[in-house]
Amino acid sequence: MSLIEYLFIASLIIIWVVILVNIVLGIGGYLYSKEMDNTWIDTQLEYYPMVSIMVPAHNEGIVIEKTVRSLLSFDYPVDRYEVIVINDNSTDDSAKTLKCIQDEGHPVCLKVINTDAVTGGKGKSNALNIGYKESVGEFIAIYDADNTPEKKALLYLVTTLVRDDKLGAVIGKFRTRNKEHNLLTKFVNIETLFFQWMAQAGRWKLLKLCTIPGTNFILRRRIIDEIGGWDTKALAEDTEISFRMYRMGYRIMFMPKAVTWEQEPQTIKVWLKQRTRWAKGNIYVIFKDLKYVFDPKSGPVKFDIIYFTAIYIFGLTASVVSDVLFIFGLTHLITINVVGYSLILWFLAYVVYILSISMALMLEKGELYAENILIAMLMYFTYSKLWAVVTLMGLYHYIKDRILKTEVKWYKTERF
Known part of the structure; x- marks a missing residue:
């Protein structure tokens, strides 16, 4: 196989690892929701x-x-x-x-x-x-x-x-x-x-x-x-x-x-500014606490550092890479012999993505309806991809501020 084919397969594997982790968490969320429904808080x-x-x-x-x-x-x-x-x-x-x-x-x-x-x-x-x-x-x-x-x-x-x-x-x-x-x-x-x-x-x-x-x-x-x-x-x-x-x-x-x-946020401009700040802030925390992944006494911090790193760095990167290579392969701009087999994996990932969101909507009263499912289907190709842009912008500003030693200031979200 070519380097591009290895890259394509690697990105699909990363996507599926993230999806499987989220499926397990989704099941946990469902169980906790049912537990709360049956719990009276005094x-x-x-x-x-x-x-x-x-x-x-x-x-x-x-x-x-x-x-x-x-x-x-x-x-x-x-x-x-x-x-x-x-x-x-x-x-x-x-x-x-x-x-x-x-x-x-x-x-x-x-x-x-x-x-x-x-x-x-x-x-x-x-x-x-x-x-x-x-x-x-x-x-x-x-x-x-x-x-x-x-x-x-x-x-x-x-x-x-x-x-x-x-x-x-x-x-x-x-x-x-x-x-x-x-x-x-x-x-x-x-x-x-x-x-x-x-x-x-x-x-x-x-x-x-x-x-x-x-x-x-x-x-x-x-x-x-x-x-x-x-x-x-x-x-x-x-x-x-x-x-x-x-x-x-x-x-x-x-x-x-x-x-x-x-x-x-009600506009893309305001949303990008807010989410870039979040990404930059979380990247700061990841790098600050990365050492605890190797500390046997760090306990639950390990999972969250790995989880956030997987989401912000590997998951979003793999999502964009797989989509770009997949489209290039279909349009014959590049040759990927595994596209046919991977199409099934890609489509299954998309289906599981929709099902996971549907489960979350089901747990919130009044949110599981046809329009929201259609919006979720659209999110994969639009909103979710914007997070890759946000992560890159957050990483850029984090590195820039580290080099220039910029003082932290208010990043106010515009109100409407």
């Missing part, structure tokens, strides 16, 4: 711990009022939680909006920390560290500035964490508020459901692993004290702190009954 506690909810925000005037009012309306004792908004170097009317809410005199304590380019403006991790110094809670909850959590979300997070000392954090589920806006938001809606029911629920059920998603989660104060705060060099501060918790021996649990609704 939200009555003898003692309700003090919770500090932190909201890092930079020029979030469009969405911040709705978010803060949602956070002030939780079904949780009003004297047992506080809301801290870190209005970080904003140049819009966020400070004025937040001051108006404060002046209304809510029973829940609302703290607003306004920073400028000198005292803040250095990214989400730095903003969280600033807010943490002003917090008093035994538990710390984090919400992004565009979130509208359901009333019982905090209660589900707290009661789950309180009852298991092995848990370092509990994460909730996030849903797409603007999923019907256009085709892109419909893609994102399906992607987020697939990720949460496969990677989050599946890993929790089978491996007792989860990754903090950046919003709608709660963790123990003592963990932040022990690790010294958030890594200000990390763009994906959620993934980074997850790995540090693993190494401390804690677990991170997925609690799908704790739901928040968030706004997703």
